[in-house]
Amino acid sequence: MDFASILSSEISKKRKQVASASSPTDGTEPAPKKYLKRSEIEAQRQAEYAAKQQELETQRAERAARKRAEEDEAKRRREEAKELQKRLAEERREREAAASGTKTVVEEKTEEEGMTEEEAIAKLREMGYPARLFGESVQGRVKRCKRLMEKREEKQLMEAPAVTLTEEEMKVDAExxxxxxxxxxxxxxxxxxxxxxxxxxxxxxxxxxxxxxxxxxxxxxxxxxxxxxxxxxxxxxxxxxxxxxxxxxxxxxxxxxxxxxxxxxxxxxxxxxxxxxxxxxxxxxxxxxxxxxxxxxxxxxxxxxxxxxxxxxxxxxxxxxxxxxxxxxxxxxxxxxxxxxx
Structure with missing residues (x-):
């Protein structure tokens, strides 16, 4: 046997060992390559770029969906605030119209816009105030109830949510x-x-x-x-x-x-x-x-x-x-x- 045949046999044995090491049969992942081709590096970069772009597109879609939901919610709140302000303004106008007529002293003592003592006591208890105070007359009780009701309505008016406007909608036109x-x-x-x-x-x-x-x-x-x-x-x-x-x-x-x-x-x-x-x-x-x-x-x-x-x-x-x-x-x-x- 000459030197060339011995060398070729050793080379074939080494190739078999390398092939068996690179493709294990026990299910484990193959060892990473020590050297990569330029085409393989470019393919990896393109795959990473595509994955990153897909993630950014998903995030943009989520932000757009959240923004649309917030805009819809803000629009709904504006509509509710407008309706509430309109209703409160209408109640205030009705109350002013009812109080615009001249009232005599007898009407102030007996009527107080038609509220009786029983109704005043019920209203006071509903609002969480004492129904009777020491030395308080029926007329004073009714007046106290009316005064507390007006304060509560004014508080509701002040706590009503303000109408949300954009900066463009806030610009006042002199006309x-x-x-x-x-x-x-x-x-x-x-x-x-x-x-x-x-x-x-x-x-x-x-x-x-x-x-x-x-x-x-x-x-x-x-x-x-x-x-x-x-x-x-x-x-x-x-x-x-x-x-x-x-x-x-x-x-x-x-x-x-x-x-x-x-x-x-x-x-x-x-x-x-x-x-x-x-x-x-x-x-x-x-x-x-x-x-x-x-x-x-x-x-x-x-x-x-x-x-x-x-x-x-x-x-x-x-x-x-x-x-x-x-x-x-x-x-x-x-x-x-x-x-x-x-």
């Missing part, structure tokens, strides 16, 4: 102030709630060191105070009973603020807020002669009635509107730097 005041009331209610929510988020996102500083606590207190002072304004929005002068000026402020013209919005605020109360402390309007300024400030007083700032509630929510304007110019800065109020 709608007289054409469709109901729409303008809803738009202003939604816009001021949006501003307060954005203000609250901006304060919550501050670093802890800023929150705990004196200035940080002062800013948080100012926001909480503005939110508390604006509750009567939101009540006016829901009841649609804001006075005509204040309603038109607040609409003008909102229109200018939404267009990011904060200087003009501040000018409207000054025209609305400065009145007779400004003269005892020596305040004059800038750029206007003193006599002309006095005449302009007294123009709104010819129709009679006190100035709006003599009302403490109105003064507070107007000052809160001014604070909202200051926040808006930082949250939605104007394109023109001259529109900053300073």
């Amino acid at each position: 709608d102030v007289k054409k469709d005041p109901e729409l303008v009331y809803r738009q202003m209610d939604a816009w001021f709630r949006l501003v307060l929510n954005e203000w609250r988020k901006a304060l919550d996102e501050r670093p802890l060191a800023v929150k705990e500083s004196f200035q940080g606590q002062k800013a948080a207190d100012a926001m909480a105070q503005a939110e508390e002072y604006m509750k009567p304004l939101f009540r006016h929005f829901k009841q649609r009973d804001l006075s005509k002068n204040v309603f038109e000026k607040v609409c003008e402020i909102v229109v200018e603020a939404q267009k990011r013209r904060y200087v003009r919005a501040n000018d409207v605020y000054l025209k609305l807020s400065i009145g007779n109360a400004a003269w005892p402390i020596g305040v004059t309007m800038v750029g206007i002669h003193e006599r002309s300024a006095r005449e302009k400030l007294h123009e709104n007083q010819k129709e009679g009635g006190a100035h709006i700032m003599s009302d403490e509630v109105t003064r507070k929510f107007l000052q809160s509107i001014k604070r909202c304007l200051s926040f808006c110019q930082t949250r939605w800065p104007p394109e023109d730097p001259l529109q900053l109020m300073g």
